[in-house]
Amino acid sequence: MPYSLVIFDWDGTLMDSTHSIVAAIQGACRDLDLPVPSNDSASWVIGLSLEAALRSAVPELRDDQLPEFLNRYRIHYLLRDPELRLFDGVMELLATLSGMGTKLAVATGKSRVGLDRALAATALRPVFDATRCADETFSKPHPGMLFELMEVLDVPPEDVIMIGDTSHDLRMATNAGVHGLAVTYGAHARAELASCAPQAIVNNVAELREWLVPRVAGRTVSAG
Secondary structure (H helix, E strand, C coil), rough: CCCCCCEECCECCEEEEEEHHHHHHHHHHHHHCCCCCCHHHHHCCCCHHHHHHHHHHCCCCHHHHHHHHHHHHHHHHCCCCCHHHEECCHHHHHHHHHHHCCCCCEEECEEEHHHHHHHHHCCCCCCCCCEECCCCCCCCCCCCCHHHHHHCCCCCHCCCHEEECHHHHHHHHHHHHCCCEECCCCCCCCHHHHHCCCCCCCCHHHHHHHHHHHHHHCCCCCCC
C-alpha cells in the first residue's frame, strides 16, 4: 500500500538547524562555566525534548542551573535564527506532496513556541495537516507523537512513514509500528541510522524526493 501520511521531523530533516542547536548548547555551557560537549555529543541529542537533551549532553547540569541554562540556550539559538533555512528542495518536495493530496505532519523535539515560530517564518503552516511537539506529549523515541498524529488524521500505521535524521526518529517509528526513512544530512551518522533498519537511507533532498514521491498516495479531491 502507498503511504497516505508522511510525517517529518523538523530540525536536521526539513530545516538546516543542526549546527545552530549544537552551537547554542555549547554557548550556554560556556556562559555557565560547564564542560562543553563535543559536536558529536551535542548533535546526538537533537530530536529529544530540550530538557532531556540537556540532561544527556550536559550531565553536570544541576537542577538549580536548568532555568538559566535554558534561558542562555534560547538566547544563543535565537541569535542564529536569521541564518536558519530549509534544506534545498524541501519547499518544492512539500508542495509536490501537498499537491498530490498526501497528508503531511510534523513530529519534532522542538517546543510548540519554537515550531510555530519556524512555521510562520517559512510560511509552511498551511501545508501540514497536524503537528506534534515534545512539550505537548512524550519525547522521542516514545511513540506518543505518532500515535496522536495517526489518531487525529485517521490513518492506520501501515499507511504511515516517518522521516528523520536521527536514531530517535527511527526508533520512535519502530515503537509506533510504522515505517521509517533516514536522511544522512542532519545530526546522526549513517551507521547509527542504519542500525535502526529504516526502509531506506538517502543523502539529500533530491534522493528523498526520488524515493518518496512514487510511494505516496494522494487523497481524491472533490470538484464540488
